Amino acid sequence: MGTDLSFKKGILLVSLFFNLVSLKAQMGKKEMDDNVLVEFGISYMLPKAYGDNFLSQGYDIRNGINVDGRILVAPKWFVGAQWSQFKGDVIDMEKVGAIEKSGITHIYAVATYTILGNDKQVSVRTGFGAGYVLYRHKQSTTKFMDDGFSVAANLALCYRFSNSLGVFVKLEHYWDFLNIDTAPELETFFRNAQIFAPSIGIKVYTF
Amino acid sequence: MGVYLVCMNKNGFILLFAFIACSCELSYEDNRRLSIMGQVKAFENESLPNFPVEAYASGEFIKSILFLPGLTPTQEDVDLIGASSSTPEGNYGVTTISPENQEFIYLIINGKENRDYVDDWPTLAVKGINSLPLNGSRYEIPTVAIGRIEDARFEIHRTTNTQDTLVYLLQYDSSIKEINVDPSFVGNKNWEMEIGGELMPLEVENVVSLKIPEGDTIRFYYSLINDGILTEENIKIPYNLETNGYRFEF
Numbered sequence: 001m002g003t004d005l006s007f008k009k010g011i012l013l014v015s016l017f018f019n020l021v022s023l024k025a026q027m028g029k030k031e032m033d034d035n036v037l038v039e040f041g042i043s044y045m046l047p048k049a050y051g052d053n054f055l056s057q058g059y060d061i062r063n064g065i066n067v068d069g070r071i072l073v074a075p076k077w078f079v080g081a082q083w084s085q086f087k088g089d090v091i092d093m094e095k096v097g098a099i100e101k102s103g104i105t106h107i108y109a110v111a112t113y114t115i116l117g118n119d120k121q122v123s124v125r126t127g128f129g130a131g132y133v134l135y136r137h138k139q140s141t142t143k144f145m146d147d148g149f150s151v152a153a154n155l156a157l158c159y160r161f162s163n164s165l166g167v168f169v170k171l172e173h174y175w176d177f178l179n180i181d182t183a184p185e186l187e188t189f190f191r192n193a194q195i196f197a198p199s200i201g202i203k204v205y206t207f
Numbered sequence: 208m209g210v211y212l213v214c215m216n217k218n219g220f221i222l223l224f225a226f227i228a229c230s231c232e233l234s235y236e237d238n239r240r241l242s243i244m245g246q247v248k249a250f251e252n253e254s255l256p257n258f259p260v261e262a263y264a265s266g267e268f269i270k271s272i273l274f275l276p277g278l279t280p281t282q283e284d285v286d287l288i289g290a291s292s293s294t295p296e297g298n299y300g301v302t303t304i305s306p307e308n309q310e311f312i313y314l315i316i317n318g319k320e321n322r323d324y325v326d327d328w329p330t331l332a333v334k335g336i337n338s339l340p341l342n343g344s345r346y347e348i349p350t351v352a353i354g355r356i357e358d359a360r361f362e363i364h365r366t367t368n369t370q371d372t373l374v375y376l377l378q379y380d381s382s383i384k385e386i387n388v389d390p391s392f393v394g395n396k397n398w399e400m401e402i403g404g405e406l407m408p409l410e411v412e413n414v415v416s417l418k419i420p421e422g423d424t425i426r427f428y429y430s431l432i433n434d435g436i437l438t439e440e441n442i443k444i445p446y447n448l449e450t451n452g453y454r455f456e457f
Contacts, residue, residue, distance in 0.1 A: 045238065058232055074323055093289065094289075094292070094301075095302065096388050097240055097303045097304040098286065098287045098290065098291045130352075135306075139235060139286065142234055142235055142286075146237065147237075178238070179238045180240060181239050181344055182239065182240040182241070182242065182344045183241070183242035183344045184345075186240060186242055186302060187240070
């Protein structure tokens with residue numbers, strides 16, 4: 001229930017951000033240096049699992065953090081790395097076993113394409129990431145983990161208010177493919193997880 | 208986890224110093240979940256309430272930082288590893304995390320400490336699960352019987368034997384029933400209740416009142432005594448639906 005509320009608040013924030021950026025863009029465009037070489041971003045994310053899987057049915061997922069760094073490799077193309085982390089409290093032991101809580105980390109190699117150019121105050125980007133996901137579980141006093149392969153896709157709207165600083169919102173989706181061995185009837189339930197994770201953050205540009 | 212250091216001096220004396228770096232406890236396999244499936248079956252196939260089903264792992268572990276072989280005491284570590292509930296047909300499936308250093312895995316069905324405990328039904332402790340074959344991360348538990356706890360009578364009647372004294376011991380489960388599903392288990396069952404008594408030669412009957420899960424079998428140990436033990440036997444007496452109880456004649 002708490003997660004649903006904060007997720008809705010997050011969506012509201014993202015919508016507000018889009019409206020503000022759109023309004024600002026209409027008021028006048030300011031030319032920016034277009035030779036951005038590297039950019040770093042940090043954002044506050046509001047992940048939400050869905051579908052018929054252990055994460056959506058057994059966890060109350062908390063908000064998390066997303067950090068990324070990218071370098072320009074070709075006009076409009078960036079490559080880099082992304083790290084994100086959030087936690088979840090088990091609310092239905094029947095679905096996941098006797099786990100108290102879990103920390104979920106995604107690490108990706110990412111490629112990003114800029115739909116609107118870097119010289120614009122407002123830019124829109126889409127990206128794809130492939131990498132590793134780690135679920136670290138805490139059971140009473142003992143810890144163990146699950147891990148696997150993960151891919152991500154995102155769409156981001158960035159607003160630069162100076163040459164070196166900007167804000168952005170990102171709509172991201174994670175697909176986790178875990179290496180969990182279990183009974184055949186539970187394999188699909190435990191091996192796949194889908195997470196939709198909108199986030200809002202700041203970006204630093206270097207030249 | 209421990210580090211063992213063995214030292215030998217010039218005279219050939221061996222000293223063993225064993226230290227462990229941390230205390231030991233139950234630990235769990237990465238990337239693994241177990242499924243424990245089974246069925247509880249009611250007497251006369253009646254519909255059942257939804258019983259809470261809990262799976263536990265346990266083991267004995269050294270808890271001291273300094274480990275001296277044979278001297279350091281151990282302590283039992285018990286963890287809940289999964290929980291579920293049964294259907295009205297009695298089917299249950301518990302998804303659990305996977306212990307890797309346990310001695311026992313067992314189920315508690317309708318445990319009294321559980322908030323979903325169903326009154327008037329016994330608690331079943333299903334032991335020996337980890338001795339069953341693990342097929343594709345799944346334990347399949349044999350069907351176990353459960354019955355509502357009812358008042359019943361155990362009647363002892365003297366019919367043909369008129370001169371011997373009967374000394375008896377009734378063993379049965381009332382609110383807690385222990386079931387060992389280990390096919391190689393040969394130990395004695397732990398009975399929850401025991402009632403003993405005797406019937407002297409001039410007495411023709413004795414009636415014992417019991418609270419027992421409907422349909423359960425009673426273990427009856429008896430001796431016939433007359434200047435020494437003449438007969439000694441340990442038998443099972445099944446529930447008799449018509450008399451709502453148990454009967455022994457001699």
